[in-house]
Amino acid sequence: PNLAEIIEIRQETPDVKTLKLKFKDQAIAESFDYKPGQFVEFSVFGEGEAPFCISNSPTRKSSIECSVKRMGKVTQALHELNIGDTVGIRGPYGNGFPIDDLKNKHLLFVAGGIGLAPLRSLINYCLDNRDNFKDITIVNGARTSKDLVYKSEYEAWKGAKNTQLHLTVDCNEENWTCMVGVVPKILEEIKPTCRDSVAIVCGPPIMIKYTLPVLLKLGFCPEAIITTLEMKMKCGLGKCGRCNIGHAYICKDGPVFNYHQLKKLNYEL
Numbered sequence: 001p002n003l004a005e006i007i008e009i010r011q012e013t014p015d016v017k018t019l020k021l022k023f024k025d026q027a028i029a030e031s032f033d034y035k036p037g038q039f040v041e042f043s044v045f046g047e048g049e050a051p052f053c054i055s056n057s058p059t060r061k062s063s064i065e066c067s068v069k070r071m072g073k074v075t076q077a078l079h080e081l082n083i084g085d086t087v088g089i090r091g092p093y094g095n096g097f098p099i100d101d102l103k104n105k106h107l108l109f110v111a112g113g114i115g116l117a118p119l120r121s122l123i124n125y126c127l128d129n130r131d132n133f134k135d136i137t138i139v140n141g142a143r144t145s146k147d148l149v150y151k152s153e154y155e156a157w158k159g160a161k162n163t164q165l166h167l168t169v170d171c172n173e174e175n176w177t178c179m180v181g182v183v184p185k186i187l188e189e190i191k192p193t194c195r196d197s198v199a200i201v202c203g204p205p206i207m208i209k210y211t212l213p214v215l216l217k218l219g220f221c222p223e224a225i226i227t228t229l230e231m232k233m234k235c236g237l238g239k240c241g242r243c244n245i246g247h248a249y250i251c252k253d254g255p256v257f258n259y260h261q262l263k264k265l266n267y268e269l
Contacts, residue, residue: 001043001088002028006081007063012149016114017079018055018067021089034058035096036122037228037256041236042066043088047077051233051251054092055117057124064089067117067149093236094255097122097200097226106134108192110211112183112203113142116149118228119202124153127160136160137192141168141183141207145176166190184210187218194219201227209269212259222260229267230255 008020023029034054043049056065068078081087099122107126111119119138126133138157142148148167158165168179168186179186183203192199199215201208208227215225233251234242243250245265262269 001041001049001090003086004064004089006083006085006087009081009083012067012151013147015070016067016149017070018065018149019078019081019087021064021066021087022062023064023089024086032061032064032092034061034092035099036125037096037118038092038094039230039233039236039251039255040064040066040089040091040093042068042074042078043090044074044077044081045086045088048074049088050074051093051230051236053118053121053228053230053255055120057121057128059125059128067114069114091236093251095253097256099125102126102198103132104134104196106193106195106197107136108197108199109136109138109140110183110187110199110201110203110215111138111140112207113147114149115201115203115207116140117202118230119200120150120153122200123157127157127163130161134162134196136163137166137190138164139166139168139183139186139190139192141170141186141203143170145169145173182210183207184214187211187214191218194221194224198224198226201225205269212269222263223258225259226256227259227262228255229257 003024004021010018039051039053041049042052052066055067070079109119172180229250232243234240236251238249238252
């Protein structure tokens with residue numbers, strides 16, 4: 001892995017931190033390029049490594065950002081790091097989102113919890129190239145308001161041209177003024193258009209499982225529903241065998257797939 005220094009840490013939620021990194025080798029920093037939806041393998045020396053999507057847009061790539069939810073040994077070690085510490089980065093890996101297929105389309109982003117991380121990269125990419133895309137609708141949900149990530153960016157998203165942001169939490173809270181209900185329910189309420197549209201979905205598997213039928217009911221065809229399967233990856237190189245689905249490997253052939261591709265692979269969410 002290439003060595004990178006942590007230059008900033010943001011506490012997004014009680015169990016999610018965003019780490020901003022800068023490569024120590026200037027030549028690597030200048031040559032490192034990626035697409036929204038690609039991922040890197042993040043090493044904590046002496047503890048292990050794990051795959052994480054790159055959460056900032058390549059249009060804003062003076063540094064790399066990865067958002068880490070504390071869940072196990074490696075993520076706990078990442079949460080204990082400080083500004084100035086050194087980590088390892090290898091990649092980028094994966095196919096990324098099919099940006100050319102999204103041009104001149106209405107875009108519906110559907111996120112749950114930390115699932116907003118890969119979508120954030122694509123959202124900001126689209127906003128930085130705003131004339132290439134039609135209306136943008138963002139639906140972002142979490143269990144509670146404390147679990148919503150990237151709060152500092154909401155005003156910029158809401159203020160962008162032809163862009164709507166719908167925030168929701170599972171249960172009502174005191175002083176909460178946005179929507180209430182799980183993401184599939186909110187989609188049925190707002191009824192986003194399916195005409196000339198693509199839906200990009202990322203979140204917990206249970207959220208994706210119940211969101212896809214709603215999108216089909218709203219008229220989205222399987223080819224126009226895109227999701228990611230990052231949670232099943234490990235080595236990033238198609239060698240460990242953890243992420244294979246039949247003949248396909250999520251880390252090499254994905255992690256981005258449309259619903260039609262998943263059905264052909266007989267993959268059940």
